[in-house]
Amino acid sequence: MTKMFRMDEAQPRLLDQTGQGVIGAALDRPEGRLKTAGHARYAAEVKLPGMAEGVLVRATVARGRVLEIDEASIRDLPGVLGVWSGERFLRNPAQGMAGEAPVQPLPRVDYHGQPIAVVVAESFEQARDAAHRLRVLYERQAAETDPDAVAELETDEDNSPRFGDLDAALREAKHVVDATYTTPGQVSAAMEPHASVAHWEADGRLTLHGSYQMLRFNKLELADSLGIDPEAVRILAPYVGGGFGSKLGIGPEAVAAALAARDLGRPVRVVMSRQQVFDAILRRTETVQRIRLAAKADGVLTGVGHDDRISNLPGEAFGEPTATSTHFLYGGENRAYLKQIARVHRVGTGSVRAPGEAVGMLALEAAMDELAETAGVDPLDLRLRNIPEKHPETGVPYSARQLAQCLTVGAERFGWSARQAPGARREGDWLIGMGLASAARPNMLVPAAARVTLSAEGAKVETDMTDIGTGSYAILTQIAAEMLGLPMDRVTTVLGDTDLPGGSGSGGSFGAGSTGSAVFLAARAIRARLAEALGCDAADLTLADGMARGGNVERPIAELCAEPMVEEAGIEPGELGSQYHQAGYGAHFCEVAVHAWTGEVRVRRMLGVFAAGRILNRRTATSQCLGGMIWGLGAALTEELAHDPRDGHLVTRDFANYHVACHADVAGIEATFLEERDDQANPMQSKGIGELGISGAGAAVINAIANACGARVRDYPATPDKLIAAMAGQQA
Secondary structure, eight states: OOEEEEEOSOOOOGGGTSOOSOTBSOOOOTTHHHHHTTOSOOGGGOOOTTOEEEEEEEOSSSSEEEEEEEGGGTTTSTTEEEEEOSTTSOOSOOOTTOOSOOOOOTTEEOSTTOEEEEEEESSHHHHHHHHHHOEEEEEEOOOOOOGGGOSSOEEOGGGOOEESOHHHHHHHOSEEEEEEEEEOOBOOOOSSOOEEEEEEOTTSOEEEEEOOSOHHHHHHHHHHHHTSOGGGEEEEOSOOOOOTTTTSSOOHHHHHHHHHHHHHTSOEEEEOOHHHHHHHSOBBOOEEEEEEEEEOTTSOEEEEEEEEEEEEOTTOOOOOOTTTGGGTSSOOSEEEEEEEEEEOSSSOBOOOSSTTHHHHHHHHHHHHHHHHHHHTOOHHHHHHHTOOSBOTTTOOBBSSOOHHHHHHHHHHHHTGGGOOSTTOOEETTEEEEEEEEEEEEEOOOOOEEEEEEEETTEEEEEOSOOOSSSOHHHHHHHHHHHHHTOOGGGEEEEOSBTTSOOOOOSOTTOHHHHHHHHHHHHHHHHHHHHHHHHTSOGGGOEEETTEEEETTEEEEHHHHTSSOEEEEEEEEEOTHHHHSBOEEEEEEEEEEEEETTTOOEEEEEEEEEEEOBSOSBHHHHHHHHHHHHHHHHHHHHTOOOOBOTTTOOBSOOSTTTSOOOOGGGOSEEEEEEOOOOOTTTOTTOBOOOTTTTTTTHHHHHHHHHHHHHSOOOOBSSOOHHHHHHHHHHHHO
16 A cells, blocks of 8 residues: 655655765666667567557648548558547547546547558558558648737636736836747657557456556556556556657557557557657647846846747647746746737647746746846846845745856856957857856656565565656666665666556656655655664664664664565655745856858857756766757757648658757757755655756857847747848848
8 A cells, every 4th residue: 555645844854864875876777788788678669479560640631520531442452451540549649647538529630640540451561551542531621720820819818917017117117128039849859759569468458568758647548548447558668768748648659559459359569650750749839929028227127028829729728838937037026927829720739848948938038138238237147136035926935946056156167257248259250159048947746656675685666657768767776775775786676567656757857756755755664664673763774785773783684674575655745835936946058159151050068057956866867957958959049840831731840851959069068966955845855857957048049149149039940041130130
């Protein structure tokens, strides 16, 4: 039985007392060799006896109804086993943590590329050929596919609050910024494509090998899609090759494989091609953001306004929370927000790494630099002057917050004092500039459970938590090793199986803090049992080198647990979540060179300084922040979804046309952490990291470009054509 713990009050800093030196160390991933040697088996690599292959069929109209799927048109093709569609067929992926199947608009088509059927054959090549040849008859309907052309926008009143009188603050301000920024759509583009292998047992139980992030929710979503009991579903996802939000909810390939496998009585594998992934997974919305800042003569904010227009399919509830960090990052008593949604017939929008901050801070942090220039204040000093004492809208105190320290430490390390006036520094044809931006990402604690077993042979950690490349295997192993006085190689961690206790899943940067806390609590319960067996107080217990010591008694740990000790524990948010505003913070610094004639941008160096509570594994934490910073660089310079205006279909639907940042785009890049403990966050005093690194990173690049050439691009990404035009306009 799971022993649940509510985070109602701060817990003792036990990990500062255990003394093993495992937590916080830059340790390797236990599964790293399996992955690099090709022995870690991902979903698409699962091969079962008698397995058939499926390929998704997708709509070729932007809006309408499917009138007929002509199975007879491919029935006589070699190897074809059938076509599956119908009311159970999943046409839209589920949003993260939905726990139920999304509404299926059969026979409606809402966007070009929407999955409408699956063709199954003996081989992949046969299935692909048949899927291309399958004749589908549609009733076409007029479709608006361009958000800029939508005449009537839908206002999200719940996310359009007002505080004070922003209009009055703007009228009375000494300095005002009123600027509009645009960001294009983005796609998760994880390295591993979406894939599922479905197999039904004789007793009617379904086993799905899939590539998913949040298995305890995915199990419910898959069961609901199929109309079966969740206890009849088992999902296995021990290795996931990236997700970035695209694998939060169950997808069409899983339901398609399960439907076909049930009818055929044999395993079915459905793997999405790279183009299908781009076409059919939830994207990040494009945005139009208006930032208004009102400030006194010294640059101190008196008002903040953040309006944004996003898009999604008709009827979909998700809306990119663009202004998330604007609500709490800087002061200003007068505040106003307006969120509007353009309903368009493009692939739906959903959570992509750092939903909200990833695009919202591109606008906010660029506007802060524009205010600094208008007020004649250094961008660093401006941010320091505007850090509030309490949450500016709720009055709630902050938990551990080192934004000021991140900014000042980063400025010192980066050499910010050498920054010159815009356009003043030149090396031949290259204009050199520096920029900075703050980073902020709310910290979350969600329910999670884990089981820990201690025996004479070592320890085992079990939970359905996933590792999507973030380091879950390493971190959960470290927590158990630290708490139980064991070396890493004597702890086995088993993940990605819904038959195990339900972890938090990987998403929202809450995985390590939530599931990690469950492991910590289970191990703490085992420590209490060891102390009882040793005859000492738990606070006096020391575990090290295979020995338990306390109360002037010393015994081998293996002797105390001759009978395995098993504890299952869970964590859930409590009163501290509402009593304090919790977030991770950081500061980005960037130096760029802009070619005066071609507009080419070269990022010379980037530095990120972060404060995110206790760092559980310095190597994986650094990797996460560097990855986020690189994504931010791509958002600033290259990354952009493009849609055909005629029918809304994606044009940039592979890595040849959708340009992500690569090694050549990143010269010197560094991420470092300040020492911190956040007692309000969780029992380990840690905070989320996975999305902090991307938050604000692109704005530091844009601000550096403006400092280099004196011209500012507000339409992301800052491609050479936009920069040339901006520089030409400045000269005119």
